[in-house]
Each structure stands twice: as C-alpha cells, then as structure tokens.
Amino acid sequence: xxxxxxxxxxxxxxxxxxxxxxxxxxxxxxxxxxxxxxxxxxxxxxxxxxxxxxxxxxxxxxxxxxxxxxxxxxxxxxxxxxxxxxxxxxxxxxxxxxxxxxxxxxxxxxxxxxxxxxxxxxxxxxxxxxxxxxxxxxxxxxxxxxxxxxxxxxxxxxxxxxxxxxxxxxxxxxxxxxxxxxxxxxxxxxxxxxxxxxxxxxxxxxxxxxxxxxxxxxxxxxxxxxxxxxxxxxxxxxxxxxxxxxxxxxxxxxxxxxxxxxxxxxxxxxxxxxxxxxxxxxxxxxxxxxxxxxxxxxxxxxxxxxxxxxxxxxxxxxxxxxxxxxxxxxxxxxxxxxxxxxxxxxxxxxxxxxxxxxxxxxxxxxxxxxxxxxxxxxxxxxxxxxxxxxxxxxxxxxxxxxxxxxxxxxxxxxxxxxxxxxxxxxxxxxxxxxxxxxxxxxxxxxxxxxxxxxxxxxxxxxxxxxxxxxxxxxxxxxxxxxxxxxxxxxxxxxxxxxxxxxxxxxxxxxxxxxxxxxxxxxxxxxxxxxxxxxx
Amino acid sequence: xxxxxxxxxxxxxxxxxxxxxxxxxxxxxxxxxxxxxxxxxxxxxxxxxxxxxxxxxxxxxxxxxxxxxxxxxxxxxxxxxxxxxxxxxxxxxxxxxxxxxxxxxxxxxxxxxxxxxxxxxxxx
Numbered sequence: 001x002x003x004x005x006x007x008x009x010x011x012x013x014x015x016x017x018x019x020x021x022x023x024x025x026x027x028x029x030x031x032x033x034x035x036x037x038x039x040x041x042x043x044x045x046x047x048x049x050x051x052x053x054x055x056x057x058x059x060x061x062x063x064x065x066x067x068x069x070x071x072x073x074x075x076x077x078x079x080x081x082x083x084x085x086x087x088x089x090x091x092x093x094x095x096x097x098x099x100x101x102x103x104x105x106x107x108x109x110x111x112x113x114x115x116x117x118x119x120x121x122x123x124x125x126x127x128x129x130x131x132x133x134x135x136x137x138x139x140x141x142x143x144x145x146x147x148x149x150x151x152x153x154x155x156x157x158x159x160x161x162x163x164x165x166x167x168x169x170x171x172x173x174x175x176x177x178x179x180x181x182x183x184x185x186x187x188x189x190x191x192x193x194x195x196x197x198x199x200x201x202x203x204x205x206x207x208x209x210x211x212x213x214x215x216x217x218x219x220x221x222x223x224x225x226x227x228x229x230x231x232x233x234x235x236x237x238x239x240x241x242x243x244x245x246x247x248x249x250x251x252x253x254x255x256x257x258x259x260x261x262x263x264x265x266x267x268x269x270x271x272x273x274x275x276x277x278x279x280x281x282x283x284x285x286x287x288x289x290x291x292x293x294x295x296x297x298x299x300x301x302x303x304x305x306x307x308x309x310x311x312x313x314x315x316x317x318x319x320x321x322x323x324x325x326x327x328x329x330x331x332x333x334x335x336x337x338x339x340x341x342x343x344x345x346x347x348x349x350x351x352x353x354x355x356x357x358x359x360x361x362x363x364x365x366x367x368x369x370x371x372x373x374x375x376x377x378x379x380x381x382x383x384x385x386x387x388x389x390x391x392x393x394x395x396x397x398x399x400x401x402x403x404x405x406x407x408x409x410x411x412x413x414x415x416x417x418x419x420x421x422x423x424x425x426x427x428x429x430x431x432x433x434x435x436x437x438x439x440x441x442x443x444x445x446x447x448x449x450x451x452x453x454x455x456x457x458x459x460x461x462x463x464x465x466x467x468x469x470x471x472x473x474x475x476x477x478x479x480x481x482x483x484x485x486x487x488x489x490x491x492x493x494x495x496x497x498x499x500x501x502x503x504x505x506x507x508x509x510x511x512x513x514x515x516x517x518x519x520x521x522x523x524x525x526x527x528x529x530x531x532x533x534x535x
Numbered sequence: 536x537x538x539x540x541x542x543x544x545x546x547x548x549x550x551x552x553x554x555x556x557x558x559x560x561x562x563x564x565x566x567x568x569x570x571x572x573x574x575x576x577x578x579x580x581x582x583x584x585x586x587x588x589x590x591x592x593x594x595x596x597x598x599x600x601x602x603x604x605x606x607x608x609x610x611x612x613x614x615x616x617x618x619x620x621x622x623x624x625x626x627x628x629x630x631x632x633x634x635x636x637x638x639x640x641x642x643x644x645x646x647x648x649x650x651x652x653x654x655x656x657x658x659x
Contacts, residue, residue: 071582
C-alpha cells in the first residue's frame, strides 16, 4: 500500500520563497515498493486509492485539498490553506503498446508515454531519451513536475511547438472519492488510448474536445491530475547560438518572426538562397535601463540527432542560468537609483555569454537550475504584433516607477488550444522581467504597487495581454481574468461545474482561484457538456 | 578613577587568551567544500526542507563523525545506502582543524563531514 506521511506544517513556501503561506497539513505520499507490487497498474491504482482516501478525509473534516509538485510557481496557485499533497514521489512511467491504442487513432504508439503526475520534466525527458524520444518543448529548466507544469501552462520559446500542455494527448483525473470519480479525458477529434487501457486504471472514459481543452490548463482545480499521456518525438539536437542584436532588428523580427528576410542571421544557418532559416527557439535578452545598449539574441536550430557531439552541460551550466545576486535586492531597497548601474556592470553575469555555440538535446540545453534565493517574475503574453508597444511600455514603467532589480527578455510561442492557456494569441510574445524579490519602502516602490502600475499601463494603452498563471502579478486587479480571456473563463467554469460536484469544486478551489474569481460554481450547467462524444 | 586606569592597562594574559581563541576560531572556520553532482537523475525530494540554496527541497543526509583508526588501518570506508542505488550529489567539507588533527595524529584520527543526496526512487 502507498504510505502517506502527515506534517502539521503551519506554513508552506514556494521553491522561490514567494511565501510563506499558512498551511495546516502537508501530505507526503510514497508509492508501494515495486518489489512488493511489481505491476505498474497495481501500483498506479493503489496510489489512486490512497489519493481518494485523502480526499474523503478532507470531505469528512470539511477542508480543502490541493496537490502540488515542485512548488516552482511564483504565484500562490499551488497553495492551499487546509491540506496540500506533495506529488513529487508519484513518478510511475509506462510506454504505450500498440494494443493500448484507440482503433482509429492517428497517434504512433511509439511516440506515446504515460506518466504519473509527480515525474519532473527531467525524469520525463530522461525516460523518453532512453527510448530514443524527446519532449517537443520544455520550460527554461526541468524541475517542474509534469502535473504542475501543464496545469499552469509552462512554455519555452519553441516558436512552432507550443507550450508543454500542447503535447498532452490524454489526462487522468481523480475528481472525488467514489469509484466513478476516476476519469480519463482525451479529444474526441483525436483519440489516443482505447477503453481497455482506461479500464486498467479504473477510469471511465470521456472523449470530449471541449472538456479536454478546459481541463488541460486546469490550474489544479479540475480535480487531482494523476496521470498524463504525452506525445513525444524522435530525439533531436538543438544548435544554440548567442549573438548581439540591434534593438531595431530584434523588434522587427519579434513582430514578424520573418527570419528569411531579416538583417539578423547566423551565417551557418542560411538556406541555399542565402536567406535565414526559421529557428526552433528565439529569445531576446534586454537591459531595461540602458536604451543605447544592444540586445542579446539566443537562437536555436533543430538538427537531426547524432551521438558524436561534445558534452554541452559544462557550457550550459555557465551560459544559461544567470541570476542577479541576492545581495543586490537588499542594496536596491536602500539605494534604488543604483540598480541600473548594477545591472549595467553585471551585464556579463546576467545575460548569456556571447558567441559560445553549443549543441545538445532539449534536455541538455534546458538543464538543471538550483535555488538561488528569493525570486520574482512578471510575465505577460501579448500578440507578437504588439511586442514593440508592450516592451516599450514595460520599460517606461520600470524606469518611471522603479527602477526595480530585474532584467527583461522576450520569448515566442504559437497558440495553445487550452481554454485558459497563457499562450493564447496566434503567436504569443512573452514579455518578461525576472529578478530578485525586493521589499518596498521609502526608496523603492513595492512589488505589489509595481505590478498594479504595469497592469494599469497595459490596459490604458489598450494592449491585449495574458499573464502566466505561475508568475507574480496583481492577481486581485478587478476584472483581470475577463480582460485577459474574454468569454473563455466562462467556458472554463462551465466545464468545471459540469465535471465536478459542487462539493468537489469547492474542495479543489483555493485562495488564488477565489482571488481571480474562477472558483464560482455554475449550478445550472448542462451535464451533457461533459458527455463522452466517442465510444 | 584609579581602578579604571588599572582595568585599561595592557594585560598579556588576556591578550594570549584572545589570541588562542582567535586562532581556534580561524582553525575551525578555515574550510572549503566540494560538491560532486550527477548530471543525470533527479534528487530524492524532501517537501519540508525549506533551507536556502542548493539543497532546498532535497532529502539531505549528513555524515559528521570522527574516526579513530587502529595502528595498522590506513583507510576509512563509510557505507551508506540509497534506495535507488545511486548518489545524486555528494559534498565533502574540509576544515583546517580536521587537516591539523589528522596531521598531528599521523592520519589516525580523521574528521569526516559529508552531505549527500540520493537519486529519487524510480520504477524504471
């Protein structure tokens, strides 16, 4: 039997120190040893039974419940005051056999892998790599669990691949304590697994596009994500270049992603006509406090996999994860005017090393990071056509209301079909500032006030935007989710209310969901909304 | 007034005492650590480890002991078990005090300070 340790923890914090938040109980669940229970399905179902018991216990005590993985979100989306379940040890994995596939499925079974929720992106990538496969994309690092990662919408900057949730082909949710409360959801327009597989995980099948897309970025509130079916692809290499780029060139490229006609190109990556080829990944690093300075472009091209490439990890370790030193925040709180000078002086430390070309697999290029102190991230998604306007406005607010201790970047990802996807524009430009947490005072604006100023400026300028669910923002800003998602938040609430009972909808809610006004339950939602549309 | 002057007078005993304390402080604090980490694999998690830095969220085990070797013994073998069979990270710490202790005792007394994290259990 799976075993759960109970901690009366009192308070809980995110990986990046964005709390602490009051929390009564933290559960830490361990799976049954494989020596005692060798069958994947037995262990998986045993864990499901344990989760259902925990849910029942919450019902008995009239308390709420929330699962979380690595706690990497900087917003309080993973937090629950009552009871939290750490899923990090729930890391079963199973390859999909041809016999598991839906009869007319268009998926190649060799590309599909079923993962339990607590597998981290690194575990997913390593397991896939052992079978000659790779994730299609990942975030900038690999520590998020797959369950947490998809439900908050993690993304990288793979232009034409989408966010991580866009590789998901099926979702296994636990939506209550009863035998009918384990469901397997996939698209009716693109089925993947057959009913026999669902039966093996004791799940009833719902093939329904609308429900699937609503639950995909479910913010931890569509039930407990127990398993996910991921579509992988054959292993590939990424050739990574870092170059200086003129701001005008960078922003022209950002607004069009027309690499063929850009003045900026990598000579070794031109097509036979001498035009730039479309990269897999494009990211621009910006110092918001120096208008005259060139930007830094990180650009990666997809290559066929081969094994004779140099180990990229030593270079990646030096090149990618650059953070402002923590002491700078303490200094900035007293001497905020010096922030631009510090960022200028530390440019070589904060931004990637220039002209260091590296080649590696996705899992090697977007490798480990470690905790480096309290951190913040403001992350907006805008249509690429609004990039220049959104960036200039952000920089103006940072200079007029700040300065604040952070550096900026732009990334680019195609639209996701998930109902509440952060990457919702046909091509989303991610305008972000990362830095170290600071406290407001006489000499520096508070983070909360700065977040509000940003929102006010964007709304006043009529810029359509979204905000990454796992990042810092003035989430209580009136009408924020309506502004960002139009009717989609209503669609999301309808599907959630149709799938979950009122009691379960409340059990899977938290303060964050209340704050963004997504916890409302719609009593009269038609049940047929969550019908199985393909037997 | 007189007493005050006496109290401020140079006191060699006190000076030597502070010198010894300062030297001991330097010896015990003069140290460095080296961390060896596995490129592959994921560390065993610990959801209630909220310490700052590299070990946050990881299940850290520590060995902090002094080993007395017998006359004919010349090496130390510390046996530890990781459920998955591998270490993810090992960090050893060397202090000036430990080096001096080993030197003075001709290597027969060895101070050991090691931190390690196991690889996360997996069903692969």
